[in-house]
Structures are given as structure tokens and as C-alpha cells.
Amino acid sequence: xxxxxxxxxxxxxxxxxxxxxxxxxxxxxxxxxxxxxxxxxxxxxxxxxxxxxxxxxxxxxxxxxxxxxxxxxxxxxxxxxxxxxxxxxxxxxxxxxxxxxxxxxxxxxxxxxxxxxxxxxxxxxxxxxxxxxxxxxxxxxxxxxxxxxxxxxxxxxxxxxxxxxxxxxxxxxxxxxxxxxxxxxxxxxxxxxxxxxxxxxxxxxxxxxxxxxxxxxxxxxxxxxxxxxxxxxxxxxxxxxxxxxxxxxxxxxxxxxxxxxxxxxxxxxxxxxxxxxxxxxxxxxxxxxxxxxxxxxxxxxxxxxxxxxxxxxxxxxxxxxxxxxxxxxxxxxxxxxxxxxxxxxxxxxxxxxxxxxxx
Ligand code: SAH
Numbered sequence: 260x261x262x263x264x265x266x267x268x269x270x271x272x273x274x275x276x277x278x279x280x281x282x283x284x285x286x287x288x289x290x291x292x293x294x295x296x297x298x299x300x301x302x303x304x305x306x307x308x309x310x311x312x313x314x315x316x317x318x319x320x321x322x323x324x325x326x327x328x329x330x331x332x333x334x335x336x337x338x339x340x341x342x343x344x345x346x347x348x349x350x351x352x353x354x355x356x357x358x359x360x361x362x363x364x365x366x367x368x369x370x371x372x373x374x375x376x377x378x379x380x381x382x383x384x385x386x387x388x389x390x391x392x393x394x395x396x397x398x399x400x401x402x403x404x405x406x407x408x409x410x411x412x413x414x415x416x417x418x419x420x421x422x423x424x425x426x427x428x429x430x431x432x433x434x435x436x437x438x439x440x441x442x443x444x445x446x447x448x449x450x451x452x453x454x455x456x457x458x459x460x461x462x463x464x465x466x467x468x469x470x471x472x473x474x475x476x477x478x479x480x481x482x483x484x485x486x487x488x489x490x491x492x493x494x495x496x497x498x499x500x501x502x503x504x505x506x507x508x509x510x511x512x513x514x515x516x517x518x519x520x521x522x523x524x525x526x527x528x529x530x531x532x533x534x535x536x537x538x539x540x541x542x543x544x545x546x547x548x549x550x551x552x553x554x555x556x557x558x559x560x561x562x563x564x565x566x567x568x569x570x571x572x573x574x575x576x577x578x579x580x581x582x583x584x585x586x587x588x589x590x591x592x593x594x595x596x597x598x599x600x601x602x603x604x605x606x607x608x609x610x611x612x613x614x615x616x617x618x
Pocket of ligand 1: 293307308310344374411412413416
């Protein structure tokens with residue numbers, strides 16, 4: 260069991276970072292939450308926007324086609340998806356792409372996926388559509404050339420660290436053992452000269468907890484390196500605040516229920532809110548242009564989701580109520596509409612991305 264191996268590691272070497280705990284719980288090659296099974300969908304652990312409705316992937320398809328146009332309609336380009344899950348969104352994007360045969364001729368799809376189980380689901384979902392599909396481990400393995408990157412609910416599952424302030428000093432919050440049970444414990448003091456604590460939160464009061472997202476920084480480094488030589492644009496959709504906030508957002512979801520994050524590692528999805536403010540600042544520091552974040556509701560409405568819902572309902576009147584419900588789940592402020600946001604990172608030589616008003 261993963262719990263036993265983590266417990267032994269802590270017994271031997273002391274507390275581990277939350278990032279290490281997340282990495283083992285999610286991606287242990289034999290028992291990790293993502294490594295072994297397909298957790299996405301109504302009957303599984305959690306559901307995502309592309310699984311709620313085809314409208315989501317279809318609008319992403321329009322966005323991708325417009326971005327390809329913005330890049331000057333290159334005859335060959337790489338469409339990269341990070342964390343494609345069941346492959347549903349990519350399938351909807353490629354179906355939408357049939358409207359533009361030159362687009363479909365030009366595209367080579369690269370999928371970045373850590374889970375062997377989900378890779379085989381993706382191969383089944385996407386195998387029959389005639390487009391070239393390859394799997395790579397990182398963006399730097401995608402060949403040079405014009406490139407569009409997309410990721411829905413990818414950043415939220417990258418490992419995080421947490422820092423807590425005690426008597427004016429920041430310390431790492433770690434996972435240790437108390438009475439042989441996993442528990443959060445205070446780790447070493449952090450050197451604030453080098454640790455990426457958002458500036459706006461550095462003066463927080465004692466007791467404050469701040470999350471650090473090393474996984475996001477790594478993705479930004481890869482994007483900046485890739486876009487340095489290849490024109491490109493990346494779109495990430497995820498849940499989180501528009502600017503850095505104090506607070507513990509690590510959460511575990513098992514079969515659609517919230518559970519304790521340290522309980523039975525490997526059996527629940529572990530995620531934390533994306534800090535869009537810090538993401539944007541870090542991206543700018545790497546000379547990426549930033550658009551957004553905009554809320555999912557604003558974005559989908561701006562791209563015409565209501566018209567798409569009306570067209571689908573007209574085509575299948577018996578599904579009218581179901582489609583209305585899907586529209587509501589994706590866009591309503593009480594559902595995904597406000598909490599989920601979109602951010603674009605690209606190069607300033609491109610026109611402003613569709614669906615965004617550049618800030
Ligand atoms: N985008 C899909 C799935 C979201 S779940 C959807 O919207 O339905 C998160 C996805 O990211 C899963 O496919 C998971 O296996 C993958 N993933 C998480 N961390 C990863 C990493 N470090 N490298 C590659 N894939 C990762």
C-alpha cells in the first residue's frame with residue numbers, strides 16, 4: 260500500500276513535503292490515484308467540464324482554430340494537450356476542426372499524460388479520427404514549430420508546497436507521523452530571499468498559510484523555452500482565485516465526496532486552487548504575454564455557448580432540458596462559471612487571443 264511505503268519513508272527520514280506526498284499519492288506507478296485507473300466521469304471520482312458537455316470542447320475547438328488563424332494558418336503545427344484525461348475535449352476539438360480541412364491537415368496532436376491507464380483511454384477515444392497523435396512526457400519533446408497548448412484541470416493537480424507563518428517567520432508545512440497517523444507538521448524555516456512567497460502575502464499575520472506552486476513554475480519555464488524558438492500560445496482552464504490569497508486549499512475528492520487529504524493516499528484525487536495572480540506575474544517575468552484570467556462563464560458566453568446550446572436543442576428537442584442543465588453547470592456563477600478561470604500565455608507578436616480582453 261502507498262500509505263505503508265510513505266509511512267516507512269517518514270519513519271526513516273522524517274517528514275516529507277506536501278509536494279512529495281501528492282506525487283506519491285497521485286502518480287505512484289503501481290498504486291497512484293491517476294497511475295492505475297480512470298477516475299474521471301459521472302460514475303467515478305470527479306467530473307470535468309468536457310465530460311459535462313460536448314459544448315465545452317467545441318468552443319475550445321473554435322478558440323484553437325482562431326488561434327491557428329492568428330498564427331498565420333501554418334501548414335504544419337503542433338497542438339499539445341497537457342493532462343488530457345479521457346481525451347474527450349481533444350475529440351470534440353478535432354470534430355469541430357472538420358469545418359476547416361486545412362486546419363485538420365496541418366495539425367499534429369501531442370498529449371502529455373502521466374497516467375498509463377488514461378493513456379490507453381485516450382488512445383481509444385482518439386484512435387479513429389485520422390489525425391496524427393503522439394504522447395510525450397514534456398513540452399521540450401515536442402518538435403520545434405508553431406504550437407498551441409491547452410490544459411483543462413491540469414495545473415490544479417500539480418504538486419504544491421505550503422508555508423506557514425509562526426512568530427514572524429515562514430516555515431514549510433510538511434507531512435509527518437503523529438501516533439503513527441499522517442499529520443501536518445511544522446518543517447524547517449524557509450529562506451524568504453529565495454522562496455517564491457507572493458509579495459502581497461509576505462507581511463501576513465502569524466498563523467497565515469500560503470501555498471507555493473513549484474509545478475506551475477516548471478510548466479512556465481517549459482513554455483517560455485518552447486515559445487522562445489517556436490511561435491505559440493497556451494490556454495489553461497482551472498479553478499482558483501484571480502489573485503494570490505491566504506489559505507489552505509489542498510483538497511481530496513473520492514467518489515465525488517470531499518475527504519481528508521492525508522487519508523488513504525492513492526484513493527482520492529488531490530488538488531489545490533491555482534493562484535492565477537502568481538502564475539501571471541511569473542509568466543511576465545519570463546517574457547510571456549498574459550491575457551486574463553477571465554471567468555469560465557464570461558469566456559463561454561463571449562464565445563457564443565448560448566447559441567450553440569440552442570442549436571443542439573433544436574437538433575435534439577428531447578434533450579432540451581439536459582442541454583440547459585449542462586449550460587447552467589458550465590456557466591452559472593454558483594456552479595463552475597466564476598470559480599473556474601482561463602488564462603492565456605503567448606507571444607506579443609500575435610493578435611490578442613479570442614475571448615480575452617488583454618489586461
Ligand atoms: N483535462 C481532463 C483531465 C483532467 S484531470 C479533463 O478536463 O477531463 C488531470 C489530468 O492531468 C489527468 O489526465 C492526469 O493524469 C494528468 N496529469 C496530472 N499531473 C500530470 C503530470 N505531472 N504530467 C502529466 N499528466 C498529468
